[in-house]
Amino acid sequence: MSVPAWFARTVFRAQEAAMKRPTFSVLAGLERTQWLSPEAMQVEQAARLNQLLQSALLHNPWHAGRLREAGLNDRVQAGAVALADLAALPTMDKRDARDHVEQLVWRGVPGGVFRYTTGGSSGEPLIFYFGRARQAADAAGRLRARRWWGVEPGAREVYLWGAPVELNKTDRIKTVRDRLVNQLLLNAFEMSPARMDEYLGALQAWNPLAIYGYASSLALLAAHAEARGIVLRLPALRVVSATGEPLFPHQRELIERVFGVAVSVEYGARDAGLMALESPDGVLLQMSETHLIEVLDVAGQPVADGEEGEAVITSLVSEAQPFIRYRTGDVVRRSTRRDPGGRGLGVLDAVMGRQTDFIVAADGRIMHALALIYVLRAIAGVGQFKLVQHALDRLEVQVVPDARWNETARAAVIEGLRTRLGPALAVDLKLQDAIAPEASGKHRYVVSHVPLPSALAQKAEAA
Template identity: 80%
Template sequence: MSVPAWFARGVFRLQEALVRRPTFATLRELERTQWLTPAQMRDYQTARLNALLQIALAHSPWHAARIEAAGLGDSVRAGQMQLDALARLPTMDKRDARENVEQLVWRGVPGGVFPYTTGGSSGEPLIFHFGRARQAADAAGRLRARRWWGVEPGAREVYLWGAPVELKKTDRIKTLRDRLVNQLLLNAFEMSPARMDDYLRAIAAWNPQAIYGYASSLALLAAHAEARGLRPRLPALRVVSSTGEPLFPHQRELIERVFGVAVSVEYGARDAGLMALESPDGVLLQMSETHLIEVLDGAGNPAEEGEAVVTSLVSAAQPFIRYRTGDVVRHSGRADPGGRGLAVLDAVVGRQTDFIVAADGRIMHALALIYVLRAIPGVAQFKLVQHAVDRIEVEVVPGPQWDAGAADALIQGLRARLGESLAVDLKLQEAIAPEASGKHRYVVSHVRLDGALAQAGAART
């Protein structure tokens, strides 16, 4: 069941108004500011940075101490700090955010403060807080990018997605809400061949204008369709949007071949927010109005390729200022060929997750297991290695809250996902070493997928 786009858009507007989330006001602002000149955009960013730092001075003691120590307090209070001066502040990382949360969060932020836990794809789950402004910026940024592809708010969309609530019995109220805003949710954590057959039929019946999901899950579904000799007939489809991990060239080619439209990459993070989206011109456009992204080398100097260090200009509830994401990006400074004043990221090259295969043949996105680990107090860092469908090795760096109960919860949670016969080899470590390449992989599966499905899930290096 779908509803007219105008009706779905009205329901969405009503929902946002009821929770006092300024999504559509933010969308109007983003539609305007994307056409600012580079000089105008810099002035816009400078004003927003000063506003954020003034909030941090007043409400986040941890940041306030760093701002004063850097000698920036007076210029921030006067609203005269320039963008170039931001580099005088030290960077912050996930550990800083985790260990100093009560010195960071502003619980009186207008609209309220909401706790959230990162997916932990970096191996270090983080509980952080955000406000309505941050929520609205993410939603509005995505709506703006959909419009680049000719998809208006309220159009039919498919979400190949997963979250803890969707791993349980489907909530009828949420399902009704999804239908009223023209969203069809398909669980990326349950992708057996039979389930993917169902998904392909559901997508064809829904005939969406946009499909959105994890990059590897979209590639897996496309590979399954091709192995079945299927080409979904989707006359309304305008774009497939991938998120959550890098999209490799062979995956892009596969998805575009099967679904018959271009793929648009989205780059974001739970903690740092939505940071960049791909336009029809084939460039990854930064959310310049809401995020400053510095690209730094190992010594902390500006570089064309290096770590993305992010300042979220919409993170008043818990400011993320010069936040080390752990992602590797490439930034050449070229202009948007479409004429927008948004910065261009050339590539995001830093993240990848594997698929996990259960003993009964179910294929699930690695986040299905990450959600188990992130919910357990005392897990400071982790790595999971699936050696066989019934055997998994888990390395954990324990935090202060780790105890025998946490270990039992971890084992039972993994068995709930992969089957009661699962053997869990739990190893407590002082630290978890990176791969030989120097990169960290936090979910690794040595269980091979069959045929074309293996090519969909694997990175070609």
Template identity: 35%
Template structure:
């Protein structure tokens, strides 16, 4: 479909017919990103007060919680707000009917998380929440010159988006919205060759997908299986941790910047990378905190991220632990936007390993080391016990016999005391039920 037609007519019309005011929110977000820090924080606090007042009025669960902690929803400080207990996934599972807003006037959509941890959460969203999140994504992608209606290829493997019902919508999106949704579930060389041939015909402006799927495509391209005959504006890596080695390979193969997108199906769009390399919190959409009791090194800016989705009026997520660890930053960015920053995104709490002395080792440190080996196509680290580590490896033709010893010696340095490291060559590594690829599985912590 002709891009200007999609951008100016079909896409806005589609959103209006769905009851979503996406482009009105986009205009507002284009303005608020340039507010100075104090003014943006005031704007964010106004939205937080509005959400808390609504939750007290219309949501039985929060009305009870606020009464229990003595929170005045009409006037409260940050210290008062932090008296609200941290909401766990189990909290929402046990109280689902009482968390849904009473007589909510908008259209509701029942969703679930991708269950990469094996424990999916069912929850409600609304057209309002979805429209604001869509607008936030459009705003952030514009930082890279990616406009609404630009042709997009999205590599996804979640059964939620690849159900039979969703495939009908996907066909519509291809023909009317310039949006191609392609399965990343079975990335064989034959399938990748078909995908690249399709991309060469359509020449998408933006490519979106799991870092693991994009990395497989990059490796296939670099191995000389075929080549790209176009250059996209950007490649968006989302839904998984993006490793430095993956970023480098994807950028080389596609000849385009790799853009890190950080969000959660339940928590919403949390942060986005700008061209200056900063991960900016989408502060108009979420209020982020860190649980200081979970800091691995005592740094109060580092620990489990707690998300309050400022647009979740139908089913409010307030001080919700999404399961990831981050480090907040108080530094400004040279891009000039007033949006706060994340210093680091450190992955899920379960992405930590533990040695025989009880010392915690961040799994991504180990993953970064393995990713340096050019002869590895895919890998997965499984900790059986504090002294036993299994590394599943899919090799390519660059793998050398000496790589075995290098991997074992390099990983052993991170552990205090003895550790038995087994390298297990496999033909492929299955994605989780959500379609995501988990680098770390810590069975010793289960």
């Protein structure tokens, strides 16, 4: 049973206040700043950048040293850094963030710091810290985007999700909390045919206004409904939001055909934060107030709008552990267009990078690849990794070990994977100096050669 939207919104506000997250005040600010002109938006960004750099100079020794070496110290202290000045700083990457974490984290940040680990889709799991400002910005950004689609805070939503943090809390108390804020969680790590039948029934009973989930999991559920001949009746549904990986054209078409509404793509990352969301006009709008996004070539130089390059971000809400000129490893293309809706937010044409695959267990369960990525990312000693499923009962695990690797780590990898895929799983663990990219040049960190028994079995290479 759902509760009235006004009640769910009240509970959500109370929850955010109790957690000391200024989500709704940030939302009010985003509702205002999105209508700034592009020129006024740059002024807003410059002000926020100077605040971030001043904080970094005071509280983050690694960044402070870089600012001094770049000759920006005086301008930072004066609050006079221009957006163009940022290019004087060298870029940073995951290794920098991992190796210098104690010189990067500001443990005294107002509201406290919270430890997190990336999903490892880049092949290099990262432990990092974020604060209340980052949490509030991500939540407010999603709330703003939902409003673009006519979905107000407190409306019924479904989450096709599965991070272990959420799964560990799906107890009685959390289920009650979810219902009080009108959220229904479906586990994307457990998508057997029988379980997906249950999900389709739950969706129709819940009749959500919005559905949010991994792109490939949403497509898998849509393919299952179509294969079953189930015509979904979701009269309240306004939008399906796809996140976590690129959405291929055939997946978009499938989801929109089955669910009967448009798909809105979300672009974000655990470490970098929420960076762009798709509007009803079909454009991917940047979170310009909270992120600067540079698009650079292999030499680190800016590419022209309309050309592909690596997304290098500066999160303006990352003072707990600043990500400044951070190389995401994602390939994106900035648009030459403006927002047709009149907002001053930047526009991305596409996000081409980061894709995962599905893993099929011997008992027929279909699991999102992140279910295995989470196993590897949590084990000390695993520097980089790649998983290749050759058969239902055979998994190749390539590991580039770091200094913490030992036999305990080896045993943890094997035990963790067998816990997910079954005790009979044959694990071929190979220690390597490096992991080569695919023939296409892409770095895919989970690859399954086991075909899916659904419409999703079609190849995505042409997308």
